[in-house]
Structures are given as C-alpha cells and as structure tokens.
Amino acid sequence: MHAISSGLKALSTDVASAGIEQCRLSCGGHGYSLSSGIPKIYVNTTAACTYEGENTILYLQTARQPNFHYFYNNFSYFYNRTVVALLKERDGSDNDDKTCVLV
Numbered sequence: 001m002h003a004i005s006s007g008l009k010a011l012s013t014d015v016a017s018a019g020i021e022q023c024r025l026s027c028g029g030h031g032y033s034l035s036s037g038i039p040k041i042y043v044n045t046t047a048a049c050t051y052e053g054e055n056t057i058l059y060l061q062t063a064r065q066p067n068f069h070y071f072y073n074n075f076s077y078f079y080n081r082t083v084v085a086l087l088k089e090r091d092g093s094d095n096d097d098k099t100c101v102l103v
Contacts, residue, residue, distance in 0.1 A: 007062035010055040013048045020045045 024031035024038050031038050049055050 003062045003065035006053070006058040009052070010058035010062070013045070014055060016045050017049055 020038065020042050024042055027036060027038060030036050034040075053061075
C-alpha cells in the first residue's frame with residue numbers, strides 16, 4: 001500500500017507541476033501576471049512535490065518494494081540463518097535460534 005501511494009503521489013505531483021508550467025509558458029508574459037491566477041496555482045503545485053516527502057525519495061521507495069519482496073521471498077531463510085550464526089559466533093553462545101536476541 002505504501003509503495004502504491006508513494007508512487008501515485010510522486011507521479012501526480014510531477015504531472016501537475018509539468019502541466020501548470022506548460023500553461024504558464026503558453027501564456028507568455030501574461031503567465032506571470034497575478035490576474036491570470038497561474039502564479040498562485042504554480043506555487044501550490046510545485047510545492048506539493050516536497051510535501052510529505054520529496055518526489056525522488058518517493059520514487060525510490062516505490063522502486064525498492066519489488067526488490068525487497070524478491071529478496072525476502074528468495075533469500076530470507078539463508079539471510080536469517082547467517083545473521084543468527086554470526087550473532088552466536090560474536091556472543092560465543094550455543095543457544096538455539098529461538099533464544100538468540102538481535103541487539
């Protein structure tokens with residue numbers, strides 16, 4: 001859910017920002033005039049790219065999800081066994097996996 005909402009927020013604000021920029025450029029010098037209403041929309045729209053997370057970070061979070069799930073589904077057993085073995089070696093304990101505490 002987080003990956004979908006992050007991606008949609010980043011995409012929608014990028015598209016809206018590019019759209020209002022195109023409108024401003026299409027109006028020429030009048031696009032800068034307050035009477036056109038475009039400057040107010042432009043300020044609100046471009047600022048939305050940084051509300052609740054900058055778009056680059058949100059795109060990275062969205063792209064991370066498939067990689068995370070692939071790693072978790074394919075390698076988590078081996079990863080968890082390796083971490084437990086390293087912790088046992090560090091602590092010098094011979095406890096089973098259930099009593100090993102990650103610090």
